[in-house]
Amino acid sequence: MHLFFNSQKHSTFIFLKSQHMNYILFDGPSRNALLPFTYTRPVADIRIGILTIREKWEKYLGSTTTTLTEEYLQEKYPIVEMDENVMISASFLPNQALVEMIKNLQANQMIVHDEDVVAFYTQQSADAVDFDAYEALFFDDELLTVENTWDIFQKNDAAIRADFELLTTDEVSQPIPKTVQVLGEEHVFIEEGATLNFVTLNATSGPIYIGKNAEIMEGSVIRGPFALCEDAQVKMASKIYGATTVGPHCRVGGEVNNSVLMGYSNKGHDGFLGNAVLGEWCNIGADSNNSNLKNNYDEVRLWSYETEGFARTGLQFCGLMMGDHSKCGINTMFNTGTVIGVSTNVFGSGFPRNFVPSFSWGGASGFTTYLTKKAFETAKIVMSRRKIDFTDVDAAILEHVFELTKKYRKES
Numbered sequence: 001m002h003l004f005f006n007s008q009k010h011s012t013f014i015f016l017k018s019q020h021m022n023y024i025l026f027d028g029p030s031r032n033a034l035l036p037f038t039y040t041r042p043v044a045d046i047r048i049g050i051l052t053i054r055e056k057w058e059k060y061l062g063s064t065t066t067t068l069t070e071e072y073l074q075e076k077y078p079i080v081e082m083d084e085n086v087m088i089s090a091s092f093l094p095n096q097a098l099v100e101m102i103k104n105l106q107a108n109q110m111i112v113h114d115e116d117v118v119a120f121y122t123q124q125s126a127d128a129v130d131f132d133a134y135e136a137l138f139f140d141d142e143l144l145t146v147e148n149t150w151d152i153f154q155k156n157d158a159a160i161r162a163d164f165e166l167l168t169t170d171e172v173s174q175p176i177p178k179t180v181q182v183l184g185e186e187h188v189f190i191e192e193g194a195t196l197n198f199v200t201l202n203a204t205s206g207p208i209y210i211g212k213n214a215e216i217m218e219g220s221v222i223r224g225p226f227a228l229c230e231d232a233q234v235k236m237a238s239k240i241y242g243a244t245t246v247g248p249h250c251r252v253g254g255e256v257n258n259s260v261l262m263g264y265s266n267k268g269h270d271g272f273l274g275n276a277v278l279g280e281w282c283n284i285g286a287d288s289n290n291s292n293l294k295n296n297y298d299e300v301r302l303w304s305y306e307t308e309g310f311a312r313t314g315l316q317f318c319g320l321m322m323g324d325h326s327k328c329g330i331n332t333m334f335n336t337g338t339v340i341g342v343s344t345n346v347f348g349s350g351f352p353r354n355f356v357p358s359f360s361w362g363g364a365s366g367f368t369t370y371l372t373k374k375a376f377e378t379a380k381i382v383m384s385r386r387k388i389d390f391t392d393v394d395a396a397i398l399e400h401v402f403e404l405t406k407k408y409r410k411e412s
Contacts, residue, residue, distance in 0.1 A: 020063070021063070021084065021085075021086055021103075022066075022080065022081070022082040022084065022085045022086070023057070023061055023063055023064075023065045023066075023085075023086050023088060024065065024066055024067065024068055024079060024080075024081070024085050024086070024087050024088070025042070025043075025044040025053070025054060025057060025065050025066075025067050025068070025088050025089075025090040026067070026068040026069070026087050026088070026089060026090060027042055027043045027044075027067075027068065027069050027070070027090060028043060028089035028090060028091045028116075029091075029116075030043065030091040030145075030146065030147040030148070031043055031069075031070075032305055032306045033147060033148050033149070033304070033305075033306055034046065034146065034147075034148070034149055035149075035305040035323075036279070036305070036321070036322075036323030036324075036339065036340070036341045036342050036358065037149065037152075037262075037277070037279050037321075037323060037324075039323060039324070039341075039342050039358065039401045039404070039405075040073075040279065040280075040323070040324045040325075040342060040397060040398070040401065041073070041077075041324075042054075042067045042069035042070075042073060042077050042090065043069075043090035043091055043146070044057070044065070044067055044069075044090035045067075045077070046146060046152065046262070047152075047245065047247050047260060047262040047263065048093070048146055048151075048152050048155065048156055048159045048245070048260065049093075049156060049158075049159025049160045049161075049162060049163040049227065049245065050159075050160060050163035050164065050167060050209055050211075050227040050229065050245065051163050051166075051167075053090050053093060053146065054067075054090070056093060056094050056163065056166070057088065057090075057094050059166060059167075060094040060095075060096070060099045060166075061094075061099060061102075061103070065088075066078060066079045066080040067079060067090075068087070072396070072397060072400040073397060075393050075396070076393050076394070076397060081125065083123065084107070084121070084122075084123050085121075085122055085123075086102060086105055086119060086120070086121050086122075087119060087120050087122060087129075088102065088118070088119045089116070089117060089118055089119065091145050091146050091147055092113070092118050092143050092144075092145055093143065093144040093145065093146070093159065093162070095141075095143070095144075095162070097139075097141055098111075098118070098139060098141075098143065101137065101139060102118075102119050105119065105120070105121040105137075106121060107121050107122075107123050108121065108122075108123075108133060108134050108135060109121050109134060109135045109136075109137055110131065110134045110135070110136055110137065111136075111137050111138075111139050112136045112137065112138050112139070113138070113139045113140075113143055117131070118139060118143070120134060144158055144159060144162070148313070149277060149302070149321050149339075150275075150277075150302065150313050150315060150318055150321075152260050152277045153243075153258050153259055153260055153275050153276065153277055153319075154275075154315065156225070156243040156244070156245055156258065156260055157206060157225050157242065157243035157258075159243075160206065160207065160209070160224075160225035160226070160227050160242070160243055160245065161206065161207060161225060163209075163227070164187075164189065164207040164209055164225075164227075167189070167209070168189045168207075168209070171189070173188065173189045173190050173191075174190040174191065174192060174194065175190075176188060176190065176201075177196060177197055179197045179198045179199075180196060180197065180198070180199055180200075180201060181199070181200040181201070182200075182201045182202075182203070183201070183202045183203060183204050184202065184203035184204040184224070185201075185203070186203075187203035187204075187206070187207040187208065187224065188201055188203050188207070188208045188210075189207070189208070189209050189210065190210045191209075191210060191211050191212040191213075191214070191230075192212055192213075193212050193213035193214075194210045194211065194212065194213065194214045194215070194216075194228075195214075195215045195216075196210065196215065196216035197218060198218040198219060199216045199217075199218065199219070199220045199221070199222065200220070200221045200222065201222050201224075202221075202222070202223045202224065203224045204224075205223055205224055205225070205242060206223075206224035206225030206226070206242045206243060207224050207225055207226075208222060208224040208225070208226045208227075209226070209227045209228065210228050211227070211228055211229040211230040211231070211232065211248070212230045212231070213230060213231050214228045214229065214230060214231060214232045214233065215232075215233045215234070216228065216233075216234040217233070217234060217235055217236040217237075217238075218236055218237075219236050219237035219238075220234050220235075220236065220237060220238040220239075220240070221238070221239050221240070222234070222238075222240045223240070223241050223242055224242045224243075225242040225243040225244075226240060226242050226243070226244050226245075226246075227244070227245040227246065228246045229245070229246060229247050229248040229250070229263070230248045230249075231248055231249045232246045232247065232248060232249060232250045232251070232252075233250070233251045233252070234246065234252055234253070235251065235252065235253030235254075235268055235269075236253070237253075238252060238253050238254060238255075238256070239254070239255045239256070240252070240255075240256045240257075241256070241257040241258065242258065243258055244256055244257065244258060244259050244260070245259075245260045245261065246261050247260070247261050247262045247263035247264070247265070247280075248263045248264070249263060249264045249386055250263060250264065250265050250266065250267075251266040251267070251268040252266075252267050252268065253267065253268045253269050253270065254267065254269055254270040254271045254272065254273070255270075255271070255272045255273070255274075256272075256273045256274070257272075257273070257274040257275065257292070258274060258275050258276075258317075259273050259274060259275065259276040259277065259278070259319070260276075260277045260278070261278045261282075262277070262278065262279050262280050263280045264280045264281050264383075264386060264388075265278045265279070265280060265281060265282040265283065265284075266282070266283045266284065267283075267284040267288075268284075268286075269284075269285070269286035269287065269288075270286065270287055271284065271286065271287045271288045271289050272289045272290065273289075273290055273319070273320065274290060274292040274317070274319045275292040275315075275317045275318050275319040276290055276292070276319040276320040276321070276322075277320075277321050277322070278320075278322045279322060279323050279324035279325075279326070279342075280324045280325075281324055281325045281379065281382055281383065282322050282324070282325070282326050282327065283327045283328070283382075284327075284328055284332075285327075285328050285329045285330040285331070285332055285347075286330045286331070287330055287331045288328055288329075288330065288331060288332040288333070288334070289332075289333055289334070290319040290320040290333075290334035290335075290336075290338065291319065291333075291334065291335055291336040292317045292318060292319035292336060293316065293317055293336060294316075294336045297316060298316075299312060299313065299314065299315065299316065300313050300315050300316065300317070300318035300336055300337040301313065301337060302318060302321070302337045302339060303339040303354065303355035310354070310355075313337070318336065318337045319334070319336065319337070319338070320334045320338050320340070321338070321339045321340065322340040322344075323340060323341045323342035323343075323344070323358060324342050324343070325342055325343040325375065325378075325379055325382075325398070326340050326341065326342065326343060326344040326345070326346070327344075327345050327346070328340075328345075328346040328347065329345075329346065329347030329348070329363075331349075332346055332347065332352075332363075333350070333351050334351070334352070335351045335352075335354055337354055338352070338354050338355070338356070339354065339355050339356070340356045341356060341357050341358030341359070341360065341405060341408070342358040342359070342398070342401050342405070343358055343359050343370060343372075343375045343379075343398060343401075343402075344356050344357070344358060344359065344360045344361075344370065345360070345361045345362075345370055346360075346362070346363055347362070347363050348362070348363030348364060348365060349363070349364065350363065350364030350365070351364055352364050355408075357405050357408035357409045358401055358402070358405040358408070358409075359371075359372070359375065359401075359402050359405065359409065360409060367409070369409055372395075372398060372399055372402050375398065376390065376395055376398070379394070379398075
């Protein structure tokens with residue numbers, strides 16, 4: 001059976017007494033396979049579909065959750081521990097049958113799926129759990145899991161459909177404006193405050209969700225499954241293929257195919273982004289493109305932080321993975337299966353290599369170290385434009401990531 005807890009002591013446990021069940025989402029064994037995105041967030045705060053994994057669980061459970069994650073993330077994502085806790089592996093996405101099973105868990109019972117522990121009910125600290133003393137309950141139905149970075153875009157179709165049903169059942173959509181050309185209008189849901197005119201929506205291949213106060217500008221053509229989250233924006237004459245998620249406060253333009261932008265990131269201009277995942281606070285320069293298919297149509301290999309080498313993905317289509325706070329200049333070209341770390345700045349002509357470490361500055365002609373002082377100055381300006389503070393806690397997390405990733409940076 002596979003389970004993973006960080007061996008470091010967690011100093012930010014908060015112990016409370018409560019009559020209600022306390023749910024804690026833990027990172028699980030997939031955490032390192034989900035780097036660079038999990039450098040700056042717990043597994044639970046990855047966005048796939050319309051919602052983050054945490055938001056899905058909280059909606060299904062009807063309860064708030066806290067997180068067991070790496071110690072350096074714990075101040076921003078604290079854990080609340082009570083006398084009785086249900087621990088849930090955040091790599092698993094909820095469905096109704098699984099949630100019912102979790103709600104019926106008794107002390108010292110655990111739910112197992114394909115030898116992986118999905119959830120368990122403990123009356124001890126999570127660090128002291130002995131699974132040999134637990135009764136195993138087996139969940140045999142299919143579950144949607146996020147175990148590799150590429151799962152985020154590859155399973156986004158199924159995740160959008162599940163979230164669409166979760167969010168829109170028994171809810172009433174805003175009317176589709178008369179200027180909008182639409183196919184499959186019963187699969188289009190528009191939240192309050194959203195604006196769209198003179199656009200084309202095709203929801204026959206999957207649902208289209210348009211979030212609160214989101215905007216789709218004129219001339220855009222969108223094919224589902226598609227999610228445009230709260231306060232996000234599609235620029236004029238964009239072409240978007242499913243399954244694509246544009247997270248809260250993101251801006252997208254040009255051509256986008258089967259990609260996930262987690263939040264607060266911009267790809268506002270022409271250029272192609274496909275089979276890609278962008279974290280938060282990323283910016284893609286005008287006319288930048290990523291390749292999502294090798295010229296010889298071979299399987300794509302992707303940098304693995306677990307093996308510190310290039311790993312087989314089993315995929316023919318795989319584009320760009322970009323960690324939080326990373327940017328690229330205009331006309332940047334990314335090769336098939338490129339992994340960009342956190343707080344990296346890529347620019348210049350030619351293809352940069354397929355793995356660019358965190359806090360790198362440069363391009364195809366070579367990289368130098370992007371010092372945290374400079375990176376933080378930029379982060380403060382970028383975040384203040386969206387009226388969000390870059391805090392000391394954010395700085396401490398990024399300082400830790402800088403140290404963790406030092407071994408990958410070889411200046412050239």
